Amino acid sequence: MLELRDIDAGYDGFQALFGVSMQVAAGEAVAVIGANGAGKTTLLRVISGLLPASAGEMNMESVSLRAIAPHRIVEAGIAHVPEGRRLFPRLSVESNLKMGAFAPAARARFAERLDYVYSLFPRLKERRAQLAGTMSGGEQQMCAIARALMSGPKLVLLDEPSMGLAPVIVHQVFDLVRRMRAEGYTVLVVEQNVSQVLKIVDRAYLLEVGRIKTSGPAAELLASDEIRKAYMGL
Amino acid sequence: MDCHLDIFFLEAVLNGILLAGLLALLALGLNLIFGVIDVVWICYAELVMVGMYGIHHAYKAGVPFPVAALIGIVLIALAGAALHHLVIRPVLDSAPINQLLVTGGVLFLLQAAATMAFGIDFKNLGIRLGSLGFAGMSFSWSRVITFVVALASMLALWLFLSRTYIGTAIRAIAQDRQIMPLMGVDSRRVYLITSAIGGGLAGLAAALMVLQYDIYPQIGLQFGPLIFMICVLGGLGNMLGGFIAAFIIGQFIAIGGSCMATEWGYATAFLFFMVAIFIRPQGLFAAKS
DSSP: OEEEEEEEEEETTEEEEEEEEEEEOTTOEEEEEEOTTSSHHHHHHHHTTSSOOSEEEEEETTEEGGGSOGGGGGGGTEEEEOTTOOOOTTSBHHHHHHHHTOSHHHHTTHHHHHHHHHHHOHHHHHTTTSBGGGSOHHHHHHHHHHHHHTTOOSEEEEEOTTTTOOHHHHHHHHHHHHHHHHTTOEEEEEESOHHHHTTTOSEEEEEETTEEEEEEEHHHHHHOHHHHHHHSOO | OOOOSSHHHHHHHHHHHHHHHHHHHHHHHHHHHHHHHOOOOTTHHHHHHHHHHHHHHHHHTTOOHHHHHHHHHHHHHHHHHHHIIIIIGGGTTSOHHHHHHHHHHHHHHHHHHHHHHHOSSOBOOOOOOOEEEETTEEEEHHHHHHHHHHHHHHHHHHHHHHHSHHHHHHHHHTTOSTTGGGGTOOHHHHHHHHHHHHHHHHHHHHHHHTTTSOBOTTHHHHHHHHHHHHHHHTOTTOHHHHHHHHHHHHHHHHHHHHHSOHHHHHHHHHHHHHHHHHHOTTOTTOOOO
């Protein structure tokens, strides 16, 4: 479904990704793990067009992502739940969801998808008129995911969904990721919480200083001594 | 000083409210632009001035007034979009002082161009609408109409911003610029539309002002500082704050003008503004942090 080949990217005078290649197949859940500053967030930003790649190829199904404008990438079926959730704090929950359905094709199905995300997250329906910035961290994460689903994506990019949340809420968020898979979404998730995320994905890539160091089935990585030592503190 | 709580005082208060409707409309355009694009159009009142000349010329050429007004609104909406495209976009990421300076440059450019093109005479449409007598008081129809149209258009803008997709995007972009592409929003298009709306509001204000005021190239200097003061008082970028501030300033001008002299009305309004800003530098109703 998603394929990256030899992607380079960076910020002013600083290269953050070096020749990254990866694939995500339809229906899979894939994690990108790695230390702080390894380039995980940069990788998602490149896929969703927030940051242009400087070299390489990137395709979503048959669409070349590097050839289209950043605001068109969501129409190719990719929704990005950014790090720190990034809701519009002074818009209501429902206005936030409306923004998720901004693309023309999504507008036509707004009512139907609103019912759908409210059925997934009844809490959001209760709070639909509340300003998004006044909700708890866990509720905001639900809202951010719901906003992403409003575009009708095939692939959902999740950036550190557990960040800044209390441990009991972190559990719920990982359950949420499981449910998204059950609903048929393909998921690419970036996490620092390596031991937890490897339990809910099929495969993972390990990113180190902007390069893919290794990749494989989640169970294999979970059992690897090297990864247990370096990323789980075991 | 000659002030009693009599019918003249009540008349001054009501006239202040009518004036505030126009001031609120003027402040709304500037606040919308600042809230969304984070740039102050110092030349806002000069756009109004150009609109007034445009409407004047169309009307004098035989176009019926409502059509002339519509031409003025469309003309200044296009001017707003052009201002954004040609002047603001190149300095969008520059220091605020540079943005002020370029729009300040546009201010003097428009003023000089208007002086060259239209001369320095005061021009008037010559439309007389008479006045409305009410309980022993008298209010000019042009002010009443201005007030009603200004309020109706503000309500329409509020509905647009709260109900439509593009309106929601306009509010959202002021809160988080960077992630707009993730929503499928082309920020450049939202800025252009916002600029056209801000210009359209200036054009509408021009259409209302030609019914009340003479037109001359420096009329922007009469209104510009007042509009800017109202926006700052209400908290720059805060549309509701600007609305309330317009009514406060309207009362200073009307009551001060009625009890003392018109000039004193403006003087007390600015004095109040200075004291208010000493106490609350972020504006009375600041929402943006």
